[in-house]
Amino acid sequence: MCLQNIYLLLVLLYYAQAELFTAKPKDVEEFEGQIATLKCFLGEFIEAKYVVSWWKAGSKLTEQNEVVTMDERMTVNLDELPYPGAFSYSLLITNILLKDEGGYHCQIDRTPPITSGIARLTVLQVPSVEYPKCTKSANSYIVGSQVKLTCTCELLSPPVNLVWSREGSFILPMDIQTEELEDFVYKHYIFTAQKDDNDATFMCQQKTKIIPKIQNCTIRNLNIQYRPEVKIQHTSALFAKIDSILFCQSFANPPVTGFKWTFTPVLNAYEYITDGQVLTLTKLSMDRNGTRITCSAENKIGIGRNTMTLHMTKEIRRNDNIQKNDNDLEISPEAEENNLDIYGKDNPSISLYVVIIIIILVVIIVVVVVIIPVYYQCFCKTRTTINTSGREIYQPTVYYDPRDRSSNSGLYDRSLPRLPNTGHYGHWRHSFASQVPEDLDQQGYMYIEERNGQNTL
Template identity: 70%
Template sequence: MSMIAKRQVEIILESLDLKFKFTKSLNMRLSLILLQICIAYAVRFDAKPNDVQEHEGQIAILKCYLGEFNKQNNVVSWWKEDEQISLNDMVKAADQRISVNLEKLPYTGAYSYSLQITDLKLKDKGSYHCQIDGFPKIISGTARLGVMQIPSSEYPKCSKSANSYIVGRDVKLSCISELISPPVNLRWSRKDTFILPTNIQSEILDDLVYNHYTFIAKKTDNDANFVCEQTTDAISEIINCTIQNLNIQYRPEVKIQHTSALVAGSDSILFCQSFANPPVMIFRWTSTPVLNDNEYIADGQVLTLIKPSIARNGTRITCSAENKVGISTDTTTLHIIKEQRRENNIHGNDNDIENSLETKENNMEITRKNNQGVSLYVVIIIIVLVVIIVVVVVIIPVYYHCFCKTRAATDLTGREIYQPTVYYNTRDRSSNSGLYDRSLPHLPNTRHYVHWRHSFASQVPEDLDQQGYMYIDEKNGQNTL
């Protein structure tokens, strides 16, 4: 074999050896990849972490649940979107409010991996997930952390663009609250009726929300109350602020009034009635043609016409009322009539006179009858009173003196004998059965009772120190004292 052929054989053998080594190395690598894939697919997340919604300043806890997890071979971590927060039990974020806990559950290969954030802030809201490092990476489902902000207790605030407004000009009321999440809802109302949003303008300025209600002032808006209602999904409580007694100013409304007809020769009063905000400062009275100074007295809202004459009939009287907003006037025309009594006396006809006389006679007759009826009633009342007086003053004392008064007894010398007020009634008693009348007193100086007795007793005068009794007993026809 030539040298060339030998060299060719050596080259072929070397190439075959290299191919064999390459194939062996490739198989080993493929085996490792397949082993990693098997291990990766053996570790899993058993459940997607739940979404959490908490108020600002509270604590939020997110949890992942792992199956077939081995702390020696596997590494798990928490992520907020693309930012890694932790690695197993170690926190990588530079935030002391964050802590993690990898806790074994009472099942083989089962673990819970929790992320806790205290003193929640608005910046903490977002999407969070767990991740198991390896090839390929295993990612859990995404949990949404929502942070709900509560408006400060000083909101909402109500304000107005001015302290007072003039009729016809714009009124601007503002309701202010914080720019928070979830956003607040502000609504204006008047007399428990909500104002349409078409009349409301909203704007955001310096982290505050403004809700402006603009309208044209009318007189009916004076002293009106407006309420701004604040609501938010973070709390169920409704909080209000109020603008009270809106001050709408307008020029006076004037009306001249008088209480009765204007009669010639009699003083009459005209009154200038006004409604204004602010109140009227100046009242002025003018007349056309001009009245003389001695024909009237002007005192503020009151104009007194002094005995106006028929010649002043048709005179135009004007009242002007002025406040800070403007001047208003009202004019009335005088209609003066003659005195009614004089007119009737002058122009009355004969029929009127006859009717008047007849009416007077009828009235006199009715008055006479009424007087008679009144006199009869008066007489009856007087008689009754006299009878009552006689009975009380005369009859009752006489009856008492004659029948009720105790008569005094006297002896032969005329001395009054005192009469006792208590008497012992006489008693008759007969007893064959040996029963005695024990209601009677004992015999003098004895303790015995008798079988039969007719007795009486009298009491000596009450002014004696001791009481004594006198007995007269009658037994078998004999009297015993």
């Protein structure tokens, strides 16, 4: 009896080893909507004796060549290979969905059942071109309030990575809050609004390992509102008995809606003129030195103020042709602070020197560029003449040197050349010479001989 049990155990081990799967099914990765194929291979399998099936977790999907689950996207094939007892068992899933992702294995139905290794099906999802989406919690924010920027993408497999950046600089992940809700992922960037955040640009980048392309969305020109920042400025030192202009400079979002000037102690109405941002002090006396002047600017967010103390110097009297010594002027501390030097680089006389130099340069340029070329064209250039047929006739420059000589002695003047026709010296000669610039070496002479009242050449 004991020997029979040992024999039976050996037989079971033999068949179990003979019907083992030859290898573990391979893992499969496929894009959503495509076809996924899972395969397992059997050795020494007797089709008429045993049944093989596909399983996902604890659910049976197929049995031999039939699909037992209610899913029309699945098909199964048990194909015999060209080796005795060797088979390939394939499961095809068309138009795969994210829910198909998971572990699959083959099983031979016997006692005890024999199972293959697990094959992992991974469904790859491509992000939609509609994502990511960037949103902000409000159209505008007041300085000190909370700003919430949100980047939204789909909940995919594999997961995508969302990265926030500001003006090209990445924001640390520790400053980002992540939230998953239904089929979407939200990345929130929350911070306190500052004036420097006004007009800032924020970008959210979406990255995934399955495609190299990076998709992004942008929030531009963030609107951060703040009350006016005010500063009183003036362009020169303030002198008694001379009109002075002060300017109320402001920075605000939204723009300033109104300006107001106040004085401590109060100035008389005839001592100043206000025009919005501009204040004109009309010939104040030295008694007003130390007056506190305040400019207030207001927008819908609030009011901003700036106050300055009036520091004036004594009245300056200068003749246009006489410049005083520097010791004759009193410069206020505020003028010294603003580097206002009355006889320094802002002196109008220096500007006059610059103007004179510029005028001289302009005259030189006009002479060189305009007058000299025009003079040459009009007086030095060779002129041409056109005949009746329209042809140009060149007119060289010619000068004449007439000479008339005669001999009263009746003798030939041997200083004269011989006559061309007789070879004798002439009594009288009228000659002229012409010189052409293009042919300076050529000279021409014409001789006239008068005999018995006749002219002979």
